[in-house]
Amino acid sequence: MHMSEKSSTFAAVMKKLIFFALAAIGFAACSNSNDKMVNEQMVNGFMNLARERYAVREYADTPVEAFKLDSILEAGRLAPTAKNVQPQHIYVLQSPEAIAKINALTPCAYGAPVVFLVCYDADQVWTKEDGTNSGDMDCSIVGTHMMMEATELGLGTCWVKYFDPAEVAEAFELPTNHKPSFLMPCGYAAENAKPSDKHFSRKPLTETVTYK
Numbered sequence: 001m002h003m004s005e006k007s008s009t010f011a012a013v014m015k016k017l018i019f020f021a022l023a024a025i026g027f028a029a030c031s032n033s034n035d036k037m038v039n040e041q042m043v044n045g046f047m048n049l050a051r052e053r054y055a056v057r058e059y060a061d062t063p064v065e066a067f068k069l070d071s072i073l074e075a076g077r078l079a080p081t082a083k084n085v086q087p088q089h090i091y092v093l094q095s096p097e098a099i100a101k102i103n104a105l106t107p108c109a110y111g112a113p114v115v116f117l118v119c120y121d122a123d124q125v126w127t128k129e130d131g132t133n134s135g136d137m138d139c140s141i142v143g144t145h146m147m148m149e150a151t152e153l154g155l156g157t158c159w160v161k162y163f164d165p166a167e168v169a170e171a172f173e174l175p176t177n178h179k180p181s182f183l184m185p186c187g188y189a190a191e192n193a194k195p196s197d198k199h200f201s202r203k204p205l206t207e208t209v210t211y212k
């Protein structure tokens with residue numbers, strides 16, 4: 001092979017190497033910025049949802065679609081619970097009789113077409129040596145998942161503690177091991193529903209967080 005042939009082969013190989021190196025750098029930069037974009041979208045996605053949610057206290061008559069109820073219940077199913085025992089039991093109150101009954105037991109169902117009655121099973125719940133159990137905590141995480149999924153689906157909710165658990169248990173003939181934790185009305189917000197003043201009042205992190 002002549003010198004000139006050798007040098008042109010060398011140049012061709014170098015060109016290819018440079019081309020592949022540049023392509024690899026470009027791909028890496030691109031996938032890195034895609035990862036960043038996905039992460040930012042995920043963070044903003046949740047934060048937007050958290051900002052959007054408010055306690056809805058006035059509902060439209062529009063029924064909630066079954067597929068949305070399924071999705072809300074599925075979001076609750078995915079929640080973590082102590083020792084993963086999943087002690088929650090959710091009653092979906094939606095028949096006219098059930099809605100009338102719950103309205104008679106609390107002023108806080110707010111005319112919603114669906115009210116979730118979230119209970120925990122006292123026979124299954126993780127119980128500590130000191131006798132305390134994680135039932136309300138487990139239910140709260142399940143409920144928070146449900147609440148945020150409802151928000152994502154364009155529905156309103158309100159967390160409700162203002163009822164007598166014993167009265168509710170009796171009215172709905174719950175098994176004695178099903179302990180009501182909270183209620184969650186759910187439905188489309190009425191046209192003139194709006195957040196209460198409380199919604200806009202949050203303490204600064206300096207009041208609620210301590211780094212040690």
Ligand SMILES: Cc1cc2nc3c(=O)[nH]c(=O)nc-3n(C[C@H](O)[C@H](O)[C@H](O)COP(=O)(O)O)c2cc1C
Pocket residue numbers: 053054055056057108158159160161162163195196198199200
């Ligand atoms: C544990 C808990 C219990 C609540 N109980 C009730 C209730 O019984 N009735 C009601 O109207 N709202 C109830 N709320 C809703 C709060 O008042 C409301 O979330 C809070 O004022 C902040 O407003 P926002 O949800 O619109 O941001 C409850 C909320 C929580 C977390």
